[in-house]
Amino acid sequence: MGYILRVIKKIIPRPVVKLLRPPYHLLLAFLAALFYRFPSRGMIVIGVTGTNGKTTVVELLHAVLKEAGFSVASASSLRFKINSEVEQNQLKMTMPGRFALQKFLRHSSDAGCSYAVLEVTSEGIHQFRNKFISFSVAVLTNVTPEHIESHGSFEKYIAEKLKFFEETARRNGVLIVNGDDPHASRFLAFHARKKYIYSHSSITAQEGATDRKKDISGLRFGNAGVNFSFDGTSFSSCLLGEFNALNIFAVLSVAEALSIPPEKTAEALKKLSGVPGRLEFVQREPFYVIADYAHTPDALQKVYETLRQSFLLPSGAKMHCVLGSTGGGRDKWKRPEMGKIADEMCDTVILTNEDPYDEPPFSIMNDIEKGFSPHRTSKKIIDRREAIHEALASAKPGDAVIITGKGAEPFIMGPENTKIPWDDRVAANEELQRLKH
Numbered sequence: 001m002g003y004i005l006r007v008i009k010k011i012i013p014r015p016v017v018k019l020l021r022p023p024y025h026l027l028l029a030f031l032a033a034l035f036y037r038f039p040s041r042g043m044i045v046i047g048v049t050g051t052n053g054k055t056t057v058v059e060l061l062h063a064v065l066k067e068a069g070f071s072v073a074s075a076s077s078l079r080f081k082i083n084s085e086v087e088q089n090q091l092k093m094t095m096p097g098r099f100a101l102q103k104f105l106r107h108s109s110d111a112g113c114s115y116a117v118l119e120v121t122s123e124g125i126h127q128f129r130n131k132f133i134s135f136s137v138a139v140l141t142n143v144t145p146e147h148i149e150s151h152g153s154f155e156k157y158i159a160e161k162l163k164f165f166e167e168t169a170r171r172n173g174v175l176i177v178n179g180d181d182p183h184a185s186r187f188l189a190f191h192a193r194k195k196y197i198y199s200h201s202s203i204t205a206q207e208g209a210t211d212r213k214k215d216i217s218g219l220r221f222g223n224a225g226v227n228f229s230f231d232g233t234s235f236s237s238c239l240l241g242e243f244n245a246l247n248i249f250a251v252l253s254v255a256e257a258l259s260i261p262p263e264k265t266a267e268a269l270k271k272l273s274g275v276p277g278r279l280e281f282v283q284r285e286p287f288y289v290i291a292d293y294a295h296t297p298d299a300l301q302k303v304y305e306t307l308r309q310s311f312l313l314p315s316g317a318k319m320h321c322v323l324g325s326t327g328g329g330r331d332k333w334k335r336p337e338m339g340k341i342a343d344e345m346c347d348t349v350i351l352t353n354e355d356p357y358d359e360p361p362f363s364i365m366n367d368i369e370k371g372f373s374p375h376r377t378s379k380k381i382i383d384r385r386e387a388i389h390e391a392l393a394s395a396k397p398g399d400a401v402i403i404t405g406k407g408a409e410p411f412i413m414g415p416e417n418t419k420i421p422w423d424d425r426v427a428a429n430e431e432l433q434r435l436k437h
Contacts, residue, residue, distance in 0.1 A: 025128040032098040033132035039105040040134045043113060046254060047120040047130065047168070049161050050141030052299040053247045054119045057141060059275045060251040061117045067268035068260045073108035074117040078276060078408060080104060082111050088410060095124035105133070122147055122160040130164060137257060138168035139176045139250055143183045144298035148333055158183060166190050176253045178246060196257055198249040203256060219245060223310050233262040237269040240279050241306030277407025279303065282428045286397040289432070291424045293407030295326065297337040300404060304345040307400050317398040318347035320391045324354030324405050327364050335364065339371025348394055349378040352387035354405045355413035384412070389431040403428060
């Protein structure tokens with residue numbers, strides 16, 4: 001199919017291709033749903049969208065629904081889960097294509113799942129991958145610049161996500177929005193059966209003209225995670241940082257919408273040991289080694305801030321970062337932005353390969369370096385393993401080494417979409433062993 005499309009694109013003039021693209025994507029979405037017999041109709045489907053935090057929210061929701069006694073399936077950039085069956089996402093796509101997604105939902109339905117939790121991306125919405133899926137709940141984590149080049153502008157990126165909320169509201173669904181996000185009012189503008197607005201201090205349910213507010217109290221962050229109280233129940237989670245507290249409040253809002261008792265949500269959060277590749281510890285002593293998926297400026301800043309704030313690094317301790325950025329012409333604008341953040345927040349910066357695709361790795365690193373201040377000295381090491389080794393070798397007791405960009409991804413994307421087996425966490429462990437010998 002992909003080969004045929006490439007040939008057609010070469011034959012047909014570009015304006016015609018652009019005109020035909022939407023009906024083509026819509027037709028494929030319908031055919032996929034038809035082929036798999038509209039599997040979502042027998043389930044409650046929850047869609048999670050936003051720039052950052054989607055995977056964490058999906059993972060938490062799966063755990064909460066399971067704790068509440070439901071059969072549940074979930075699909076994220078990390079993995080596909082149907083009840084206790086788990087398969088790593090090998091697609092290098094957060095939201096699978098139309099046929100793959102409908103097939104997943106059919107398998108979920110046949111396995112007896114009453115709930116499905118899906119990551120919903122702007123690109124997926126643009127290509128109608130969400131069409132003919134009966135979403136009952138739409139969740140917004142946050143909106144910050146991403147995929148600017150593929151969408152044309154930040155406004156168009158937001159517009160795609162707004163479409164998803166509008167469609168869910170039209171379906172008499174529930175809207176759940178991060179009230180602390182600057183764009184929250186736009187996502188709350190649609191007439192929906194029920195809306196939930198979560199923030200650092202409360203969760204408010206809106207139904208018609210009635211507002212019902214429940215306070216969040218005693219919110220505390222530390223190197224052991226997050227603690228707070230809600231609706232007479234104490235909550236604790238090992239997830240670190242202010243941004244993860246908001247992810248938890250998004251999940252708590254969904255639980256409220258589904259009438260899941262807060263005790264069940266609290267128990268699920270307490271049991272969860274973390275989300276793979278999201279602020280995941282490879283080592284804690286004698287210095288911290290962390291792998292994280294952060295690949296946008298906003299996510300990178302929040303990760304660095306969390307490490308500084310949560311760990312309360314001792315005086316004189318340093319933060320060493322291993323940093324790259326996606327190639328293939330994707331989101332070039334963010335490279336110097338990420339370089340600027342690393343320059344401001346990290347003591348040492350090692351630039352390296354991430355997912356170069358067909359782009360020269362040094363070109364990507366040079367773009368990141370444009371965000372550095374004139375006095376910054378950094379190292380450029382193409383071999384990602386050697387870059388990790390260098391950062392680990394530089395660390396002293398009490399320091400932190402943070403490896404960003406890939407998290408739990410199982411490969412590096414090379415030229416012509418080749419997949420090179422890889423795992424930051426495994427590489428870091430192996431290099432730690434090398435240093436011990």
